[in-house]
Amino acid sequence: MDKNISIIAIDGPTGSGKGTISRALARELGWHLLDSGALYRSAALYATRKKLDLRDPEAMARVAAGLDVEFSAAADLEVALLDGEDVTGLLRTETCGAIASEIASMPAVRSALLERQRAFAMEPGLVADGRDMGSVVFPNACLKVFLTASAEVRAQRRYKQLKEKGIDVSLPGLSREIAGRDERDASRQVAPLRPAKDALVLDSTRLTSEEVSATIQGWFERLGLRR
Numbered sequence: 001m002d003k004n005i006s007i008i009a010i011d012g013p014t015g016s017g018k019g020t021i022s023r024a025l026a027r028e029l030g031w032h033l034l035d036s037g038a039l040y041r042s043a044a045l046y047a048t049r050k051k052l053d054l055r056d057p058e059a060m061a062r063v064a065a066g067l068d069v070e071f072s073a074a075a076d077l078e079v080a081l082l083d084g085e086d087v088t089g090l091l092r093t094e095t096c097g098a099i100a101s102e103i104a105s106m107p108a109v110r111s112a113l114l115e116r117q118r119a120f121a122m123e124p125g126l127v128a129d130g131r132d133m134g135s136v137v138f139p140n141a142c143l144k145v146f147l148t149a150s151a152e153v154r155a156q157r158r159y160k161q162l163k164e165k166g167i168d169v170s171l172p173g174l175s176r177e178i179a180g181r182d183e184r185d186a187s188r189q190v191a192p193l194r195p196a197k198d199a200l201v202l203d204s205t206r207l208t209s210e211e212v213s214a215t216i217q218g219w220f221e222r223l224g225l226r227r
Contacts, residue, residue: 006031006125008220009134012147013185013193014097014178015154017204017212021147022129024213029127034120035071036130036137037100039113041091042069042082044099054099061108094162094169094177101181104131105188131185134196143220146195147212149205154178 008025012018019035026033043064044054052059070081080088090096103109110132117137120126128137134144149157155175162169185193195201200219204212 003140005121005123007121007138007141008125008127008143008145008216009138009141009196009199010127010129010145010147010216011131011133011135011193011195011199013131013154013182015158016147016149017157017209018129018147020209021212021216022127024209025216026127028213028217029125031125031127032120032122034117034126034128034130034133036113036117036128036133037097038071038080038091039064039067039069039116040100040104040109041096042067042080042087043109043113044096044103045087045090046082047103048096048099054102057106057108060103060106061112064103064109064112089165092162092165093167094174098177098181101184105184105190107190110136110190131193132191134199135194136191139196143216143223144196144199145216145219146199146201148201148203151175151179151182153205 010018010022019037022033022035025031043060046067047054047060047063052063054060068083071079079086080091114137117128120128121138128141130137134141134146152175155171155178158178159169159171159174162174182193202212202215207215
């Protein structure tokens, strides 16, 4: 990993808006984008399809290390290809997300995906979206942001996103799933979800995505960094 490449790391819990903000920043800056969650979701989808033991860390690590997965750079990583198949919609289901959260708690899986994530750091720069981008994957990122929001607002945002995509989901069930995922992510032994020591924390509960993006761009510019 080239330490001279500029990286903005945006971490946060489910529904905090980090994916939307990361895509917007990458477009604005003309930088590459890493959706780290899509890598874990790809591993979850592959393991499920192959009917593997989702509780076996070694098996899940082998899946993570051997994934044939590609992301469409032209679409800001919105399109995911697994073994050549477009699985973008499948990766965004709550079932896939829940399984991904489970296997992401396995140290062997996180280790298997570490270098693959770091390989996304290329000129002119990278916006990395995830849960441990600033604390583990890119500790030398020039700007680290921890984006959060109230659990209620995050559930409502996620509910709206899924409904707009035609996915049937209940708000109470989604709230319970988000609460469970928050607990798993925060309590796992390796790379628990928490702000990096030098991260700037931004609560987006009462902010629009445009306001969040403008705030982060302001931080970026105050650091003396150029687009």
